[in-house]
Amino acid sequence: MRAAVFRGSSSPVAVEEVQLAAPGPGEVRVRIAAAGVCHSDLHVRQGDWQLPTPLILGHEGSGVILETGAGVDDLAVGDHVVLSWVAPCGTCRPCTLGQPVRCLTAANVVAPGGVLNDGTSRLTVDGQRAYHYLGVSSYAEEAVVPASGAIKIRADAPLEPLALVGCAxxxxxxxxxxxxxxxxxxxxxxxxxxxxxxxxxxxxxxxxxxxxxxxxxxxxxxxxxxxxxxxxxxxxxxxxxxxxxxxxxxxxxxxxxxxxxxxxxxxxxxxxxxxxxxxxxxxxxxxxxxxxxxxxxxxxxxxxxxxxxxGGIDPHRDIPQLVDLYMSGDLFLDELISARRPLDEAGQSLDDLAAGATLRQLLIP
Structure with missing residues (x-):
């Protein structure tokens, strides 16, 4: 597949051919419909946060399930999903206390970062291991993510603007x-x-x-x-x-x-x-x-x-509610989108975000 690869703050973000392995147990493969360009991605590009490279950027996105791994019984091929960069494990103490946003497994994915919930990567570029960003890596045609980070939403909602629900x-x-x-x-x-x-x-x-x-x-x-x-x-x-x-x-x-x-x-x-x-x-x-x-x-x-x-959210509770608010006309998403751009313009979109002239830009693979 094609994906936007970050190799270091001294190198431009460029779209390259990347190998994506099949989903493992408890994971799903998603065709990306849209990925939002966020300041958190810009922090990485600017070197503000240190993460392993090569890294596939993007943590805000939406898409359609293409494949499910073993043990996934609550999602099916064809389901529409919003990606959550907190993919709660459901078993750690914060999760059992009803605080999935504080999930300890998800915290290990965020920092030091680069892997999925099981501590490994599904990405390879030029024969070298590549890394996931915040367990998502949505600046790509496809992504493999933990099933708990793929939040099923209603099928009648337009996927592109709903990418923003996943983070901003x-x-x-x-x-x-x-x-x-x-x-x-x-x-x-x-x-x-x-x-x-x-x-x-x-x-x-x-x-x-x-x-x-x-x-x-x-x-x-x-x-x-x-x-x-x-x-x-x-x-x-x-x-x-x-x-x-x-x-x-x-x-x-x-x-x-x-x-x-x-x-x-x-x-x-x-x-x-x-x-x-x-x-x-x-x-x-x-x-x-x-x-x-x-x-x-x-x-x-x-x-x-x-x-x-x-936002202290419970992804499985709050994301579908936000989608419903958008569909009822009480929450405005389209007004937040300043541009829709092809994946090849990922680097330029980060430049424009740094200049402060944009709101949310969408990359459309």
Whole structure:
């Protein structure tokens, strides 16, 4: 098959011929319909995170089951699926406690990475072992993934836009619903209006938030946020963002979501919350990024700083629900897609993402 191969930050991402082995026990082979281009892929390309190479990029995607491995009885050839980069084992302590997003087996797949749940790879390039990215590797014509990471969805839903549900949308909406439990009437600020940030905006709207304030350096992104549910916009390039927020919400926000994950934006979110407020760090920073704050302030004002990994979702529960919300017209996905591109443009799509000019791009094998 053809796949986008990453060989190191000093080499361009290029589409090559790659060998994909048949699925092993508990695995499935999927024909990729679409793969989303995410900042997590960009972090790898930029060398922010160290992973084994050669690596097949991509962790957000959708497709159709082509083949099932031994022991797979809940999926069949022809099923439509959204790929989840957390493929819960179902047997570790977090899984048995109903917290599959914290699965210990999946955590070992994510870091140090490069393998599937059994610790091995199904990929070969030029006779050399190649590696999976986050257990998915969706920048390819096909993928072999753990069956628990292939989430069956309704067959009448269009597969291309639903690729976004596998990461950006689940992460953003889930951060509101699961990690923060935003109640109706809340005042929410979202810093960063890319695919994840715009999904946070939609999650806040679905939760019944009273004020949703969108912050970004690009006016076109905050304008889109307003169409998706934001009540106010802040131009992040004009003046002091925290001061502007405080003019809109003198008592501060109840929830401040950092959809970027940078030292500056997390610090801004800390300064934006009021009494009882919560900062939710959703965007993933470069390794080693540090932010300072005063613990006394957190105690005095009963504030919280929390992280949200993959929106705290249960993939088998939340992904089909998000698909239903899209099909009912309550969740907007098509508006998040700025381009559909052939697989050969994977490298260029990452360049465009780095430039900040795009929302979610889809690679269509």
């Amino acid at each position: 949308v689940a992460t953003g909406v889930g951060a509101v619903r699961n990690s923060a439990s935003v109640p109706p009437g809340a005042h929410v600020v979202v810093v960063g209006c890319g695919g994840v940030g715009l999904s946070i905006v939609q999650g806040a709207r679905l939760a019944g938030a009273e004020r949703i304030i969108a912050v970004d350096l690009r006016r076109e992104k905050t304008s889109l946020a307003a169409r998706l549910g934001a009540t106010d916009e802040i131009d992040g390039s004009a003046g002091d963002v925290v001061e502007t927020l405080r003019t809109l919400l003198p008592d501060g926000a109840d929830f401040a979501f950092d959809a970027i994950g940078g030292a500056t934006t997390t610090r801004q979110c800390i300064d934006m919350i009021g009494v009882g407020g919560t900062v939710v760090v959703v965007g993933i920073p470069r390794a080693g990024t540090q932010v300072t704050f005063e613990p006394q302030t957190l105690v005095d004002f009963d504030q919280r700083i929390i992280g949200s990994n993959y």
